Amino acid sequence: MPNLFIFNPTFRVASFLTLLAILLPGCSQRPKEAKLAQWRAEAIANNNAMVAQQAKTTKVKEWEFFVSGQIAKGTQRFSWSELEALATSRVNTTSPHNSKNLNAILYFRGIVVSQLLDRLGVKPEATNVTFLGYDGFRSTVSIKDLRRYPIILAVERDGRPIPRSEGGPLSLVFPQSEYPQLHEVYAERFWAFYVTHAIVGNEPAQIRIGNRTLDSNALDRLPQITIEEAVGYRQGWPIGKVKLHGVRVRDVLTAGNVAIANREAVIVKGKSAVSRDPKNPIRLRSADVRDCDILLVTRWGDSYQPISSRLGGPVTLAIPASCYSGGGFQTPIDDDRRWLTFVEELDVE
Ligand SMILES: Nc1nc2c(c(=O)[nH]1)N[C@H]1C(S)=C(S)[C@@H](COP(=O)(O)O)O[C@H]1N2
Numbered sequence: 484m485p486n487l488f489i490f491n492p493t494f495r496v497a498s499f500l501t502l503l504a505i506l507l508p509g510c511s512q513r514p515k516e517a518k519l520a521q522w523r524a525e526a527i528a529n530n531n532a533m534v535a536q537q538a539k540t541t542k543v544k545e546w547e548f549f550v551s552g553q554i555a556k557g558t559q560r561f562s563w564s565e566l567e568a569l570a571t572s573r574v575n576t577t578s579p580h581n582s583k584n585l586n587a588i589l590y591f592r593g594i595v596v597s598q599l600l601d602r603l604g605v606k607p608e609a610t611n612v613t614f615l616g617y618d619g620f621r622s623t624v625s626i627k628d629l630r631r632y633p634i635i636l637a638v639e640r641d642g643r644p645i646p647r648s649e650g651g652p653l654s655l656v657f658p659q660s661e662y663p664q665l666h667e668v669y670a671e672r673f674w675a676f677y678v679t680h681a682i683v684g685n686e687p688a689q690i691r692i693g694n695r696t697l698d699s700n701a702l703d704r705l706p707q708i709t710i711e712e713a714v715g716y717r718q719g720w721p722i723g724k725v726k727l728h729g730v731r732v733r734d735v736l737t738a739g740n741v742a743i744a745n746r747e748a749v750i751v752k753g754k755s756a757v758s759r760d761p762k763n764p765i766r767l768r769s770a771d772v773r774d775c776d777i778l779l780v781t782r783w784g785d786s787y788q789p790i791s792s793r794l795g796g797p798v799t800l801a802i803p804a805s806c807y808s809g810g811g812f813q814t815p816i817d818d819d820r821r822w823l824t825f826v827e828e829l830d831v832e
């Protein structure tokens with residue numbers, strides 16, 4: 484697992500070389516590589532610390548699960564005890580993650596997703612549900628299939644809570660033994676682990692800044708910027724260059740009446756728990772926000788389509804490559820966070 488990486492001699496040699504590269508005067512002509520390597524090292528160290536911390540502090544009893552999007556009721560929060568009480572269904576199935584024995588039948592207890600949706604009143608426009616994990620991973624399932632098959636959010640496997648290291652405490656489980664055709668559509672990558680959110684259909688673009696909210700109309704009124712880049716938002720996006728359309732972080736702050744001139748940083752928060760971790764925030768240095776067109780993207784492609792939940796929308800972060808080319812960019816950030824999905828909030832620190 485990644486925590487072990489820090490004890491790995493190769494890693495220590497790499498950090499030493501990075502440090503050397505930064506200290507050597509000759510390298511000042513090439514700050515980009517040295518900086519990137521340093522950031523990567525910092526990001527790995529941060530990530531390892533975070534994984535270790537999470538394992539200690541995220542107690543199952545404190546687990547929260549949210550359902551939002553195109554449902555009659557507003558966003559719903561479920562505590563662990565509420566989830567436990569709803570988890571009355573059983574699915575007996577093999578798991579594509581049971582590397583010890585792919586043929587073993589496991590006994591899962593959980594909540595049938597379609598029953599949960601029925602309670603919350605799915606709006607007719609919604610065609611799918613996107614499940615989001617603590618780590619920002621997403622997996623999208625059609626509502627047709629959720630209604631056709633007893634796909635569950637499992638809290639228990641073989642009579643025991645599912646360990647965090649094995650995708651618990653809340654894991655999406657497909658009854659693939661009873662319905663083998665399910666595996667063809669929803670292979671192992673759809674089995675979302677450590678689920679914290681289910682987004683029904685799509686959500687309207689909006690950004691919170693302090694106690695204000697800029698809705699999609701307010702965002703549309705700001706200057707619109709287009710960039711074209713290969714993006715790192717993961718699954719579902721085209722390979723190669725993609726057009727992204729959106730607004731500058733600095734314009735959003737101005738519209739929210741937030742001054743950044745003498746402040747340290749802007750914190751970007753997404754929906755995922757990992758992006759909201761106060762111990763490891765996504766922090767943009769104010770000089771970068773000022774000098775660089777860091778974007779909150781609300782549309783993409785030639786047709787300016789909104790960003791669906793399946794793709795991590797309605798708002799995503801984009802730090803364009805052009806930010807790095809001048810050499811003055813200061814924000815240490817690794818690629819996972821540079822392409823943050825489900826952006827919801829800006830905070831000024
Ligand atoms: N929350 C979360 N769920 C996840 C993933 C992830 O990174 N985070 N990876 C997915 C992918 S791509 C696969 S193949 C499997 C990985 O399962 P394994 O680690 O048991 O092979 O989990 C899926 N569910």
Ligand SMILES: [Mo]
Pocket residue numbers: 671672
């Ligand atoms: Mo995978």
